Amino acid sequence: MNVHGVWALYKYEMARAARTVWQSLVTPVITTVLYFVVFGSAIGSRMEDIGTVDYGAFIVPGLIMLSLLTQSISNASFGIYFPKFSGTVYEILSAPMSPIETVIGYVGAAATKSIILGLIILATATFFVDLRIEHPFVMVLFLVLTAVTFSLFGFIIGIWADGFEQLSFIPMLIVTPLTFLGGAFYSIRMLPEPWESISLANPVVYLVSGFRWSFYGEGDVPVVWSLGITALFLAVCLGAVIWIFRTGYRLKE
Amino acid sequence: MAAVVSIENLSKTYDGGVKALDSVDLEIEQGEIFALLGPNGAGKTTLISAVCGIVVPTGGTVTVAGHDIIREYKKTRGAIGLVPQEISTDMFETVMATVRFSRGLFGKPKNDAYLEELLKDLSLWDKKDAQIRELSGGMKRRVMIAKALSHEPDILFLDEPTAGVDVELRRGMWRLVRRLNDKGTTIILTTHYIEEAEEMADRVGVIQGGRIVIVDRTDAIMRQLGKRQLSLTLAEKLDAVPAALCGWDLELADEGHQLVYTFDANDEDTGIPRLLRAMDEAGIGFTDLDTSKSSLEEIFVDLVHRENGTQAQGEGA
Ligand SMILES: Nc1ncnc2c1ncn2[C@@H]1O[C@H](COP(=O)(O)OP(=O)(O)O)[C@@H](O)[C@H]1O
Ligand SMILES: [Mg+2]
Numbered sequence: 001m002n003v004h005g006v007w008a009l010y011k012y013e014m015a016r017a018a019r020t021v022w023q024s025l026v027t028p029v030i031t032t033v034l035y036f037v038v039f040g041s042a043i044g045s046r047m048e049d050i051g052t053v054d055y056g057a058f059i060v061p062g063l064i065m066l067s068l069l070t071q072s073i074s075n076a077s078f079g080i081y082f083p084k085f086s087g088t089v090y091e092i093l094s095a096p097m098s099p100i101e102t103v104i105g106y107v108g109a110a111a112t113k114s115i116i117l118g119l120i121i122l123a124t125a126t127f128f129v130d131l132r133i134e135h136p137f138v139m140v141l142f143l144v145l146t147a148v149t150f151s152l153f154g155f156i157i158g159i160w161a162d163g164f165e166q167l168s169f170i171p172m173l174i175v176t177p178l179t180f181l182g183g184a185f186y187s188i189r190m191l192p193e194p195w196e197s198i199s200l201a202n203p204v205v206y207l208v209s210g211f212r213w214s215f216y217g218e219g220d221v222p223v224v225w226s227l228g229i230t231a232l233f234l235a236v237c238l239g240a241v242i243w244i245f246r247t248g249y250r251l252k253e
Numbered sequence: 254m255a256a257v258v259s260i261e262n263l264s265k266t267y268d269g270g271v272k273a274l275d276s277v278d279l280e281i282e283q284g285e286i287f288a289l290l291g292p293n294g295a296g297k298t299t300l301i302s303a304v305c306g307i308v309v310p311t312g313g314t315v316t317v318a319g320h321d322i323i324r325e326y327k328k329t330r331g332a333i334g335l336v337p338q339e340i341s342t343d344m345f346e347t348v349m350a351t352v353r354f355s356r357g358l359f360g361k362p363k364n365d366a367y368l369e370e371l372l373k374d375l376s377l378w379d380k381k382d383a384q385i386r387e388l389s390g391g392m393k394r395r396v397m398i399a400k401a402l403s404h405e406p407d408i409l410f411l412d413e414p415t416a417g418v419d420v421e422l423r424r425g426m427w428r429l430v431r432r433l434n435d436k437g438t439t440i441i442l443t444t445h446y447i448e449e450a451e452e453m454a455d456r457v458g459v460i461q462g463g464r465i466v467i468v469d470r471t472d473a474i475m476r477q478l479g480k481r482q483l484s485l486t487l488a489e490k491l492d493a494v495p496a497a498l499c500g501w502d503l504e505l506a507d508e509g510h511q512l513v514y515t516f517d518a519n520d521e522d523t524g525i526p527r528l529l530r531a532m533d534e535a536g537i538g539f540t541d542l543d544t545s546k547s548s549l550e551e552i553f554v555d556l557v558h559r560e561n562g563t564q565a566q567g568e569g570a
Contacts, residue, residue: 002327008357019345087341091400094305094335095358096327253267253308 005097009105010112013079017113024075025117028067032121035063036128039185050187051218056129060122061212062184068118068143069150069179069204073171076110076154081161099245103155110151111144118143132215138223139214145230146207152237159244178204188220203229256280257408257439258304263313265299265463273299275463276313281408281441286434288454288471289443296463297443298338301410305335317408331360334401338412338443340393344386348377348396351385352403359404368403375399375429391422398429409433411442415449427453451475482545483514483525488538497535501528512539 017024040056050058083089092102125131133139161167182204188196199205200221210226213219219226258281265274273296281287289297302308304315306326315322317329342351352368372378375395380388385396394414401409411430415423430453434440444450450457451471458468467474490509501524504513516523532539 002360004357004360004362008354011357012354015346015350016343086343087337087339088343090307090335090337090341091355091358093307094330094333096330096360097358098327253302 002095002097002101005095006101006105006108009092009097009102010109013106013109014112016079017075017109024071024113025120028071028117029120029124032063032067033124035059036125040128050190051216053216053218054129057131057216058187058212059185060125060129060131061215062179062182062208063125064118064121064143065146065182065204065208065211066176066179066184067121068114068146069175069207070171071117072110072114072147072150073154073157073175074167075113076107076151077158077161077167079106079110080155080158081164081167084159099242102245103152103241107148107151107155110154111147114147114151115143118147134217135214139211142207142211142214142226142230145227145234146211149230149234149237152234152241156237156240156244175204178202179208183208183220203233206230255283257283257318258441259316260300260304261314263300263303263315264311265296265303265308266311273463274303274310277460277463277465279458279465279468281439282456284434284437284439285455286430286440286442286453288450288457289441289460290445290447290450290457291443291460292445295460297460298412299463300460301335301412301441301443305333305410306330327360331404332407334404334406334409336394336397336401336409336411336414338416340390340397342385342393342397342400345384347382347384348372348388348399349381351396352399355400356403359406361404367405371399371402374432391418391425394418394422394426395429402433406438408439408441411440413443413445415444415446423449481516481518483516483528484543484545485512485514485532485539486510486541486543487512488540491537495535495537498528498531498537500531512537 036056036059039059043055049055083092097105122131157167157170181199182202183199184204188199188205188209191199206221206226206229209219209221210223210230213223213226258279260277260279263274263277263279264272266272275296277296277300279300289300291297299308303310304317304322306322306329315329318332320328322329346354349368349372352372353363353365356364356368369378372381375398377392377395377399380392385393388396398411398414414430415426418426427449430440430442442449442453454471456468457471457474459466459474467477469477484506486507487510491505491512492509494503494505494512502515504515505511506513514525514528516525
């Protein structure tokens with residue numbers, strides 16, 4: 001195991017984020033605060049509680065998930081796309097790094113950054129709403145699993161992408177809509193049929209539901225389903241990454 | 254001398270169908286400076302990239318210090334430092350940060366004392382906290398070398414270290430390469446300047462169209478330069494070179510129908526007029542004559558043209 005190599009990649013990626021701290025932390029936090037002001041305070045005060053939870057508090061897990069998903073993907077995809085684009089990837093390819101070690105460095109750093117961001121948003125939320133976290137360990141487990149899974153997903157996008165448009169394409173066109181439709185701002189039980197059933201095909205529903213369960217003990221679907229779907233997606237992404245390195249797909253000629 | 258890099262039957266066909274390497278066999282000896290000389294597109298970068306793990310070969314094997322580059326890639330890559338043809342590194346990083354990164358990436362524990370010595374040796378120490386984008390072109394190139402040497406490799410690959418670089422910087426680069434070699438680092442550099450190969454290398458390999466055309470000691474290669482051939486189509490077939498013509502470097506070809514004279518175009522006296530007179534006296538007639546450059550000479554002529562072209566550009570810039 002090339003521990004020094006993994007650590008060097010990890011530190012490099014963290015340092016890169018520190019150089020662009022505004023972009024990586026401040027922007028998502030401001031965006032989230034805006035959501036709280038609009039949905040939590042302005043609209044939320046006119047909304048009924050959902051289950052036993054006040055609407056402002058209800059949207060907190062969904063908002064954290066929204067940032068976690070988009071930031072994990074963009075951190076990890078930029079992390080690997082940029083060396084490809086600038087040519088510096090030669091050094092990583094010529095280094096005594098196994099595929100797994102390279103992935104641990106990049107994905108570890110991307111996941112760390114989005115977990116930090118998630119915690120900052122959580123802390124910000126406490127200024128706006130009364131939060132309770134009934135299952136803190138499960139909460140942390142979801143936070144870590146989701147960050148790692150979507151960082152892996154972002155890593156795959158970064159390797160696949162040929163241009164900057166493609167980097168923002170999947171987050172914008174797929175992930176954001178799925179998150180908005182995934183019950184971040186409402187319970188899918190509030191939807192009329194067939195929309196409630198159709199929503200169950202959206203993987204983000206399970207993430208948001210499971211994460212919300214860890215806060216309030218209630219979710220749209222049983223929490224084991226949420227864990228199962230997250231683990232499944234993690235396995236799929238891992239498989240894809242291993243295949244990429246085996247074949248050298250889009251990394252090596 | 255022991256071979257430290259051993260390349261056998263190495264081939265590479267790119268996805269687009271370009272055959273960049275065609276069954277290359279090559280051995281690099283421990284401690285030598287080896288120049289891979291060839292025109293643009295000859296396959297120099299592809300060869301280096303295959304050895305370093307950046308390009309996946311389509312055939313053949315490579316061993317570095319006895320280890321296979323695919324099966325034991327960690328060992329082989331750890332022993333190699335690579336300076337790529339293009340300057341490519343994160344321009345916003347500082348010099349010290351980037352060499353620390355490279356050292357770690359190649360699996361070596363932190364050793365700032367070594368890196369200090371390295372940066373001093375490359376006259377980069379006073380720039381250690383500068384961002385790379387702030388440095389001059391020559392310094393950026395030295396940063397690339399510092400990155401490649403940060404993990405104390407035994408073998409250093411330099412891909413066209415002096416392409417597009419002015420004469421002064423080129424001399425400086427040569428001195429640096431020699432110093433590294435004196436410390437025991439095996440050096441493999443690619444170039445399309447004959448002058449550079451002649452000046453620097455213990456041995457030269459000439460590559461063209463993905464094939465190694467010739468590998469030899471530098472002086473032997475240089476002696477072959479300027480060799481020309483005069484082919485005389487004989488009126489009557491000969492079975493052997495007549496004794497009367499033993500003073501010339503002659504060979505029979507085309508089953509005795511041709512007499513081939515190899516001479517040095519740079520000599521003041523090529524010996525051709527005397528040869529023709531001697532043949533006349535010996536009663537050997539010929540119906541046609543033709544001179545040609547050796548295939549090596551052709552490549553070098555091509556190289557010289559390119560060299561003049563790029564030099565003119567370099568000096569204009
Ligand atoms: N990534 C690539 N994809 C397709 N063809 C390539 C690629 N890189 C190089 N080639 C082709 O392979 C041949 C050898 O290129 P290269 O190794 O870069 O030569 P050199 O370094 O001697 O100039 C050239 O014909 C070049 O066009
Ligand atoms: Mg090249």
